[in-house]
Amino acid sequence: SDSLRTSFIGKKIIYMDSIGSTNDHIKSIAGGSTDGTVVIANEQTKGKGRMGRYWHSQKGDGIWMSMLLKPHIAPNKASIITQIAGAAIVKALDEFGVSAMIKWPNDIILNGKKLCGILTEMAAEIDRINYIVLGMGMNVKSDNFPDEISDIATSLYKEGHAIKRADIIRSIFENFERLYVDYIKNDDLKEVVEICRERSAVIGKDIYVITWSEKKKARALDISQNGDLLVEYKDGRKESLVSGEVSIRKA
Ligand code: BTN
Missing domain, CATH: 3.30.930.10 (Bira Bifunctional Protein; Domain 2)
Incomplete structure (x- = not known):
């Protein structure tokens, strides 16, 4: 080769x-x-x-x-x-x-x-x-x-x-x-x-956002210019997740 x-x-x-x-x-x-x-x-x-x-x-x-x-x-x-x-x-x-x-x-x-x-x-x-x-x-x-x-x-x-x-x-x-x-x-x-x-397997999907203290249901919306995951929670609140600080699971 x-x-x-x-x-x-x-x-x-x-x-x-x-x-x-x-x-x-x-x-x-x-x-x-x-x-x-x-x-x-x-x-x-x-x-x-x-x-x-x-x-x-x-x-x-x-x-x-x-x-x-x-x-x-x-x-x-x-x-x-x-x-x-x-x-x-x-x-x-x-x-x-x-x-x-x-x-x-x-x-x-x-x-x-x-x-x-x-x-x-x-x-x-x-x-x-x-x-x-x-x-x-x-x-x-x-x-x-x-x-x-x-x-x-x-x-x-x-x-x-x-x-x-x-x-x-x-x-x-x-x-x-x-x-x-x-x-x-x-x-x-x-x-x-x-x-x-x-090639995202999560954008548009329902996920759980997991931190050391809690697990919340959200929808994955997009990945930002710096690689953060943008999510929207059930109450309409949006958040930018930084890799290394949270983990996610499929809902
Ligand atoms: C994961 O949990 O998804 C990460 C797995 C990483 C495995 C690799 S295998 C080579 C390197 N040495 C290790 O002990 N772990 C990483």
Whole structure:
């Protein structure tokens, strides 16, 4: 297959056969590693999902990888990087004829089920980012999922697509680098927002907005120029939701 056309993302790749979590591994080497370094594992024994959940990462079944990023931006401008990654993943899958959707802010959905999740972690001081770990887990060849997730999870294989992991990874690197550099260098989120809107699995749908203290029913209206989700509650009140601060569920 053709060679990688990026200038820093994935220029250095560390492959591991088995590891606890690629996110945790890259944290342990973050200080001495360059921007764009990637860790890819064939299996994770302690894969981490969002909100402390476990991420099923069976040997050979998926893309379990983490990228190390060291952007010179303010810490409060970092949460959108998860959405940039989601947009890059959708664009990458398009190249192989797979039309996935994005459940704001960062679940990748195929035929109504979860194909891929993103877990972003950041080490920062008040005014500067030390590093960001961008973890992606994509179910590629998974056939039998554990009972708890068998109704909600899917894989490329289950949806009828046989695509090599290495080909998808290359395309994710290229699409991510383009969208990420647009943002970091030029503060330009236009393409990301366009993708997140066009491929949204939630716009126009009834959802629950969930915070640490409550769960409210709303209708998802749109995604704003900065990636926030605009919702309208039952009483007509509108609110702009910032990713990382709330989560949503289908109503
Ligand atoms: C989610 O809950 O949707 C996020 C799942 C993120 C899983 C990936 S797999 C590679 C990286 N390492 C981890 O431990 N988690 C992320």
